[in-house]
Amino acid sequence: MPFSAALITMLSEKINRSGKQNKMSQTPLLPLVVEPEELAKHLNNEQLLIVDICNPQLYAQAHVPGAINIGAHRMVAGGQPAPGKLPAVEQLNQLFSELGYTGNEHIVVYDDEGGGWAGRFIWTLDIIGHTGGYSYLNGGAHSWLKEGFPTENTPNSRTATSVNLAIDDQVLATKEQIIETLNDETVVIWDARSPEEHSGVRVMAQKGGRIPGAINFEWTQAMDHNRNLRIRTDLEDILPELGLTKDKTIITHCQTHHRSGFTYLVGKMLGYDIKAYDGSWSEWGNSPETPVEI
DSSP states (O other), X not given: OOOOHHHHHHHHHHHHHHHHHHHHHSOOSSOSEEOHHHHHTTTTOTTEEEEEESOHHHXXXXXXXXXXXXXXXXXXXOOSSOTTSOOOHHHHHHHHHHTTOOSOSEEEEEESSSSHHHXXXXXXHHHTTOOSOEEEETTHHHHHHXXXXXXXXXXXOOOOOOOOOOOOGGGEEOHHHHHHTTTOTTEEEEEOSOHHHHHTSSOOSSSOSBOXXXXXXXXXXXXXXXXXXXXXXXXXXXXXXXXXXXXXXXXXXXXXXXXHHHHHHHHHHTTOEEEEESSHHHHHTTOTTOOOBO
């Protein structure tokens, strides 16, 4: 007895859903935040794709073996007044094609500044619905190089792939969404900018100040400067005291969603329900209809 077209469609959708769930439920190769010594043990694993977002001069001198260098500008739209916005999907397709992306890799990312661009890349992986697993190298180039782990100075690349990404905006907050939730006590804004920007002393847009009710915890405060810029181990105690708690939806931003890439990563590490506002202050502070608090 032949199957009906409706039944075939239903079975196909069920198989696809099951495959996606199985893929997502696989145990990641490495934890979200991986220490250098643990990554060093897996450098020869063909499942790894290591992404370096360091200064090209540093990459040319020394980098994690196998790492592929990309420019941070590849992850942002670049247009004014909000250059940090998510780029067009075609731009992301080109970037991930050059990385040889298939969606099955476990991706390890690091930078040379403490995690801003690396966190932005992890946010991008969430935006494209990557399910192959990913990790941030704790401390990035600082911990890897200063602690004597193996390096190389030859550039790396992978065979380009055909990529057709889809955008999942669950971790993206828009200006309009933030305006709608300003009086919602279940939503908290995490401002990763400097205290001077937050208070309006330093103005980097048409308007200075902060999103009403925003909590300021500068991104560099989340780094342990005595441990080669690793993520601080006491944040689970510090952030709730400020009002950044797990029972809230947290939206993080900075000026262009670069610094807040790191705070997004920190939020994920702590198990927060966290989103990022990619327009950030460059959009909010230049928009005539947005309220500002000083």
